[in-house]
Amino acid sequence: GISLKNVVDKVKNNGLVRYRTVINAERIIVTTPEALAEVLTTKSYQFKKPDIVVTALKPIAGDGILLAEGDQHKTQRRTLLPAFAYRHIKELYGLMWEISSDAVTSLTEAVSAASKIDRQPYITDISTWASKVTLDIIFVAGMGQSVDSVRDQDAKYRTLQSIYKTVFTQQRQDLIMFILRIWVLPRWALPYVPLKRNIELGKAAKTLRDICRQLIRQKKSDLESELADKTEKDILTVSLSYGGFTEDELIEQLLTFLVAGHETTATALTWAVYVLSKNPDMQTRLRDEIRTHLRSPSSPNGTEDLATVIDNNMPYLHAVCQEVLRYFAPVPITFREAAVNTSISGTPIPAGTQIAIVPRATNHDKSLWGDDARVFNPDRYLSQAKQPHVDPLDEVAHVENSKKNAGTRSNYATLTFLHGPRSCIGQSFSKSELAILLATLVGRFEFALADESMRDETKLKLRRGATNRPINGMNVKITLIEGW
Numbered sequence: 001g002i003s004l005k006n007v008v009d010k011v012k013n014n015g016l017v018r019y020r021t022v023i024n025a026e027r028i029i030v031t032t033p034e035a036l037a038e039v040l041t042t043k044s045y046q047f048k049k050p051d052i053v054v055t056a057l058k059p060i061a062g063d064g065i066l067l068a069e070g071d072q073h074k075t076q077r078r079t080l081l082p083a084f085a086y087r088h089i090k091e092l093y094g095l096m097w098e099i100s101s102d103a104v105t106s107l108t109e110a111v112s113a114a115s116k117i118d119r120q121p122y123i124t125d126i127s128t129w130a131s132k133v134t135l136d137i138i139f140v141a142g143m144g145q146s147v148d149s150v151r152d153q154d155a156k157y158r159t160l161q162s163i164y165k166t167v168f169t170q171q172r173q174d175l176i177m178f179i180l181r182i183w184v185l186p187r188w189a190l191p192y193v194p195l196k197r198n199i200e201l202g203k204a205a206k207t208l209r210d211i212c213r214q215l216i217r218q219k220k221s222d223l224e225s226e227l228a229d230k231t232e233k234d235i236l237t238v239s240l241s242y243g244g245f246t247e248d249e250l251i252e253q254l255l256t257f258l259v260a261g262h263e264t265t266a267t268a269l270t271w272a273v274y275v276l277s278k279n280p281d282m283q284t285r286l287r288d289e290i291r292t293h294l295r296s297p298s299s300p301n302g303t304e305d306l307a308t309v310i311d312n313n314m315p316y317l318h319a320v321c322q323e324v325l326r327y328f329a330p331v332p333i334t335f336r337e338a339a340v341n342t343s344i345s346g347t348p349i350p351a352g353t354q355i356a357i358v359p360r361a362t363n364h365d366k367s368l369w370g371d372d373a374r375v376f377n378p379d380r381y382l383s384q385a386k387q388p389h390v391d392p393l394d395e396v397a398h399v400e401n402s403k404k405n406a407g408t409r410s411n412y413a414t415l416t417f418l419h420g421p422r423s424c425i426g427q428s429f430s431k432s433e434l435a436i437l438l439a440t441l442v443g444r445f446e447f448a449l450a451d452e453s454m455r456d457e458t459k460l461k462l463r464r465g466a467t468n469r470p471i472n473g474m475n476v477k478i479t480l481i482e483g484w
């Protein structure tokens with residue numbers, strides 16, 4: 001067997017690591033910036049997602065942009081890009097702040113109650129908290145639900161939350177294991193592999209679609225009414241206003257956003273709290289910066305431009321978030337299949353060749369990051385010369401920037417969101433969301449590990465799914481720090 005984490009150290013070649021699976025099928029891991037640039041950007045459409053992944057994920061992840069290929073993908077991407085561009089995301093900071101503040105306020109109550117009653121620090125699983133709040137945010141900032149409906153614990157919305165809880169916490173694990181297992185089996189064997197969760201997943205999928213349909217109809221009728229707030233900037237409203245999708249198509253896109261945008265950011269937040277719990281100095285430094293620049297979550301509506309303050313005046317918050325996303329890439333690995341006969345770094349690659357791209361390995365590659373590649377060190381982002389702000393979704397600007405960066409660290413050293421036409425469309429959304437959630441949490445509380453045995457992260461058992469969270473959650477001790 002090979003360890004994905006160490007694989008990039010073992011090979012010095014043209015960027016391709018070949019290995020064989022148990023049934024002797026060849027797989028290739030792409031490791032160098034040059035090879036990655038071909039697979040992800042210049043030859044992006046010559047590689048597709050493996051059929052088996054697409055078939056297994058569609059019922060829950062939606063038949064949307066995440067799983068579309070070729071011209072269909074191009075059209076969907078063009079249609080959706082404006083809604084995800086930074087200039088729109090900037091307008092969502094207020095909403096994201098409001099939801100985060102609500103969640104932090106409830107957590108404050110729990111923490112205070114615990115300290116009053118037992119005089120004990122409050123211990124909770126922050127990963128569950130993170131999943132709940134990221135679901136709230138995707139609902140409000142993604143789907144344009146009102147903040148009040150989230151506060152009111154609307155029944156429909158609770159149903160959805162419980163469905164995701166089931167799908168993600170138990171069944172998804174089976175689903176992904178299922179995908180991986182059959183990925184190493186010959187194709188003829190597929191129909192014989194029983195998928196016992198199929199029926200339950202089918203029911204969940206139908207409920208999800210019904211909920212999305214209602215959301216879209218509601219939003220449409222709101223937009224048509226005189227009273228509508230035409231300035232709303234949530235992803236659904238913006239997508240509706242740019243047009244281009246039928247109702248059924250839009251349902252599939254919404255499902256996609258829910259799945260792609262909820263657990264990923266929750267995973268990043270969980271690791272952020274973990275690593276700050278282990279590093280009290282970083283935590284204090286971050287808290288000082290937060291308290292200097294931001295009003296507390298209990299202050300009523302502020303007038304500051306949150307996007308400007310957070311994105312321009314808080315270098316340490318930015319650095320911590322970047323380092324969390326590098327070090328703990330929430331999507332550790334992803335797969336492609338050559339759709340045509342092609343080549344990578346001059347090596348012929350026949351159609352059908354299976355390819356793995358491993359953010360978790362490349363983000364820790366010493367040949368790209370230097371000897372401290374495996375050290376969590378936000379300061380690495382502070383010493384960099386200030387780069388011009390490039391919208392991560394501006395693919396042309398990115399390629400240009402990458403050329404200018406030749407000789408220094410490549411864009412392809414960080415694969416957290418991939419790059420190119422199939423990079424994460426929610427990148428700006430999730431970076432803003434992570435910064436806001438972390439600011440409200442760390443501004444208010446001090447975090448410490450509930451159990452010192454968790455200190456060695458290599459000993460934490462991770463969930464084997466699309467995102468890499470600890471199986472047993474992330475228990476932390478939370479103490480209220482007065483004054484904010």
Ligand code: HEM
Pocket residue numbers: 065066067077142256257260261262264265268329330331334335415416417418421422423424425426427429430
């Ligand atoms: C820290 C949080 C996130 C991480 C690490 C992340 C990571 C990724 C990665 C690695 C991919 C590429 C998957 C592949 O092609 O194999 C991707 C695609 C995608 N992500 Fe994210 N994501 C995050 C948050 C979000 C959010 C918040 C949204 C939506 C609101 C979102 C929506 C999408 C969509 C729609 C795609 C498919 C894009 C396409 O194929 O054109 N993601 N994401």
